[in-house]
Amino acid sequence: MNRREIVLAPIVHVLGARPNFVKAAPVIDALASRGAEQIVVHTGQHYDEKMSEVFFHELGLPEPDVNLGVGSGSHAAQTASLLVGLEQEFTGRSPALVIVYGDVNSTIAAALVAAKLHIPVAHVEAGLRSFDMTMPEEVNRRLTDQLSDLLFVTSPEGIGHLANEGISVDKAHLVGNTMIDTLLANLAKFDSERVRAEHDLPERYVLATMHRPANVDAPETAAALVGHLHGVADLADLVIPVHPRGRANLMAAGLDEHPRVHVLEPLGYIDFIAAVRGAAAIVTDSGGLQEETTILGVPCLTVRPNTERPITITHGTNRLVTFEELVPAARKVLEAPRPDADRKPPLWDGAAGPRIADVIMEFLVEQP
Incomplete structure (x- = not known):
C-alpha cells in the first residue's frame, strides 16, 4: 500500500460525550493537515445540545458524518446499541484505523467492535488508572x-x-494531553467577565460540577452531597451547571434552596471554561476538569476517593476530598493565594495533536 492509498483510506473517530469532542479536535485538525481522509461518528451518547452538538461548532470540528443517536439507558442497553450501530458503520466503511477517546461507553464499544473486525484501534488518553473497578470508566479504559x-x-x-x-x-x-491543546488554542476566548454578566453571576464564586454515579445516583447520597454543597455556599456563592445525570436527585434534595446557590443549565465549552477561569475555586467529580484547572491555575477540590489523573495533584492544583472534608477544604483554598499557573506537566504544551498525527501516519504507512 502506498502513501496515496493510505491517505485515501478513512480514519474513523468515534465520539460520544463532551470530553471526547474536546480531545478529538486537535487530532482531527492535525490529521487533516496531513491529508488523511476522516470520518466522524457521533454516537449520540450525550444527546443534549449543550452536552454535544454545541461542541462541534465551538471547536471547529467537522459536522459528524453519522449520528447513531443511541441516547441514554443502562450500561448494558446503551453498550448493546453502540455495538450494533458501530458494527454496521465499520463494516460498511472498512476504516484503516478507528480512533477512540477517553473512557465512556462509546470508547469501549468502538474498540471491541473494531478489534473483532480486525481493524486497528488507537486510544487517545490511554494508561490512566484509578485502580477502582467500581467505576464504569475504569472498566472501560x-x-x-x-x-x-x-x-x-x-x-x-x-x-x-x-x-x-x-x-x-x-x-x-x-x-501529552489533547484536551490541553484545545484549552490553549482557545485561551483568548475564555472571557470570564462576559459569562459573569450573561448569567448574572457574582464577582466571586465557587463553580461546581457533579455527575458521577457514586455521588448522584442514590437519593440519600445526593442529599448528603447537597448538604455539603450548601456548606460551601455559606462561604461563597456556588455556581453549578447541572449535568443531566443526577439532576432529578440533586434538585429533589433541595440544591437550589440555598440563597447563594446559582443553578445553571449545561454550558457550552467556551462559556464553561470561561466560568471555570473566573472561579475562586472548583468543586467537581469530573476527570477532565482536574486537568483544565491545573493549566488555568484554579484550585480544584475533587469529591472522589481516587483519581486516574494523579499528576494533577503532584504537579497541579487538585486535591481529593470526602464529603466531610469538602467545606473545610473549600474554606482553606478560598483563603489561600491562587496557585501558580505557570507550572505545567511535561508535554502539556498544546502540541499533542500533531504528535499523535505523526505517529498515526507512520503506523499506517507500515501496515501490510
Whole structure:
C-alpha cells in the first residue's frame, strides 16, 4: 500500500460525550493537515445540545458524518446499541484505523467492535488508572487499552500502568494531553467577565460540577452531597451547571434552596471554561476538569476517593476530598493565594495533536 492509498483510506473517530469532542479536535485538525481522509461518528451518547452538538461548532470540528443517536439507558442497553450501530458503520466503511477517546461507553464499544473486525484501534488518553473497578470508566479504559494497537498517553505514569498490565511499551506513546491543546488554542476566548454578566453571576464564586454515579445516583447520597454543597455556599456563592445525570436527585434534595446557590443549565465549552477561569475555586467529580484547572491555575477540590489523573495533584492544583472534608477544604483554598499557573506537566504544551498525527501516519504507512 502506498502513501496515496493510505491517505485515501478513512480514519474513523468515534465520539460520544463532551470530553471526547474536546480531545478529538486537535487530532482531527492535525490529521487533516496531513491529508488523511476522516470520518466522524457521533454516537449520540450525550444527546443534549449543550452536552454535544454545541461542541462541534465551538471547536471547529467537522459536522459528524453519522449520528447513531443511541441516547441514554443502562450500561448494558446503551453498550448493546453502540455495538450494533458501530458494527454496521465499520463494516460498511472498512476504516484503516478507528480512533477512540477517553473512557465512556462509546470508547469501549468502538474498540471491541473494531478489534473483532480486525481493524486497528488507537486510544487517545490511554494508561490512566484509578485502580477502582467500581467505576464504569475504569472498566472501560482498562479493556480499551488491551484492545488497542496505538496507545497515546498523557502523563509518564501511564506508561508504567500499561507495562504492568502486559501491554507492549512499543505500542505506547507519551504525547501529552489533547484536551490541553484545545484549552490553549482557545485561551483568548475564555472571557470570564462576559459569562459573569450573561448569567448574572457574582464577582466571586465557587463553580461546581457533579455527575458521577457514586455521588448522584442514590437519593440519600445526593442529599448528603447537597448538604455539603450548601456548606460551601455559606462561604461563597456556588455556581453549578447541572449535568443531566443526577439532576432529578440533586434538585429533589433541595440544591437550589440555598440563597447563594446559582443553578445553571449545561454550558457550552467556551462559556464553561470561561466560568471555570473566573472561579475562586472548583468543586467537581469530573476527570477532565482536574486537568483544565491545573493549566488555568484554579484550585480544584475533587469529591472522589481516587483519581486516574494523579499528576494533577503532584504537579497541579487538585486535591481529593470526602464529603466531610469538602467545606473545610473549600474554606482553606478560598483563603489561600491562587496557585501558580505557570507550572505545567511535561508535554502539556498544546502540541499533542500533531504528535499523535505523526505517529498515526507512520503506523499506517507500515501496515501490510
